[in-house]
Amino acid sequence: MSASISAFILTFSTLCGSRVVSGVLSPPKNVRLTSYNMDLVLRWDAPDQPASGLLYTTEYNSSFISYKGCVNISTLECDLTNPKHIYEYGRYTGRVRAQLGTESSAWVESNQIALDKDTVIGSPNVSLFSNGATIEVSIKDPVFRISTLLDVYNLASYKITYWKHDQKEKAISINDMRQNRVVLPNLDPWTKYCVQVQLDTERNPNPNHSEPSATVCESTTIEEEAPWLAAVVTFVVMAMAVAVVVVAVVHRKRISHFLCPKDALPQHFKEYLLAPPNSSMYLDMRNSHPPKEIFDPVSIIADSSTLEEGLPLEAAGTSCSKQPGTT
Incomplete structure (x- = not known):
């Protein structure tokens, strides 16, 4: 009798367990936390055979403090970038669950990222200016969602690679360049050069940690004859202008008396000039x-x-x- 009761209980629990399992939603898959230019975005894939009207809710935490993210959204990503809750050197983990009506799936945790080490730095903006046989490279840092590049990576440097057009296999690289305006050396006149720049933060050796800039090309012209001539002419003109101003200030009274004399003509001259002809x-x-x-x-x-x-x-x-x- 006891054996039959035990078998009945086991069968009933199995049937009930299978009903509970079948009623639970399948959780999202491939949950991952990513960062690009100091943002924080949680992404995931839909569960197998997702039901119509499926919604998602997300959360993220740092140092065991959880924050609510997106609630009841239908998209497969959530932007968690909140300047009040995240900072440049924090470590973060996200999670997401699926919801359908009153039913919810289990939470699925993401990977953990350190924002300053794992964020992908976007490509810098590069401009070229040709001046005779030289080319000047102007670099503009990417814009971060939180803070700025130099505030987070104060030792950041640029790797500048340049080559003659259609000769990239002979490219020349300048490493550890910290200035954002650089003149390329040893260029040939009447030649087209192409330039590409990539940031190095010294925080992550992974080459994919930062994106290279778009390739920009510019041509040199004749060899620059006197690079100092423009500076000398500008200096001379400025010095002369300053001298004129100083002289005008020091001798302003004499100049004023010369231009606007206060001496009156004698009375007989006035009478002679104003008298009608006779x-x-x-x-x-x-x-x-x-x-x-x-x-x-x-x-x-x-x-x-x-x-x-x-x-x-x-x-x-x-x-x-x-x-x-x-x-």
């Missing part, structure tokens, strides 16, 4: 009237006998008569 010719011209035009009327009368004979007027002649009283 020339007789000027007075006659000013008081004269326009001359009156004098003229005499003249009339031309043709001879009637000549006109009757049909002779031309010119051949017949004319007779002129003046009006009485004319000259």
Whole structure:
């Protein structure tokens, strides 16, 4: 009797256990915590045969203190970058679970990362400026989500690699360069060069710890004849400008008196210059009237006998008569 009761209990527990297991959601897979330029992002893959309407909830912790991340999201990643809860040198772990209605899967833990050692540093921005037979490389650091590059990696340096166009196998590298503006040495004139820059933080020997910049190319021109000439001309012009200003300040009173003299003209000069002209010719011209035009009327009368004979007027002649009283 006891044996049959034991068998019944074992069968019942097995059936109930299988029902509970079958009712639990499958958890997410391949949960991983990543960092790029000092952010903190949790990513995962959906469980096998995910149900429709499946949602996810995430959390992350540091030093045994847990913080809530994304709640009831449908995407497969969660940005946990919160400046109030994470800092540059912290160690973090994330976890995620699936939810469907009132059912939830088990939490799945991610890997642990140290933010300053495991973050992937993005590529720097590189610009080239050609000046004769030289090329200057200007480097701009990537932008971090938290802090800045030099605040986190105060010993960061640049690896600058340059080569002639289509000759990358003969590339030349400059290591441990800490300046963000560098002039490339020993370049040939009238030649195209390509440059690539990568950051080295000395925190992680992994070459994938930082991304190289895009390849940028620029050409040199004629060999620079006098690199100091522009500096000398600028210095001379600045020195002359400073000298002029100093002279103007020191002798400002004399210059002011020269440009705006305070001495007045003598009174007899003023009277002579302001007096009207008294020339007789000027007075006659000013008081004269326009001359009156004098003229005499003249009339031309043709001879009637000549006109009757049909002779031309010119051949017949004319007779002129003046009006009485004319000259």
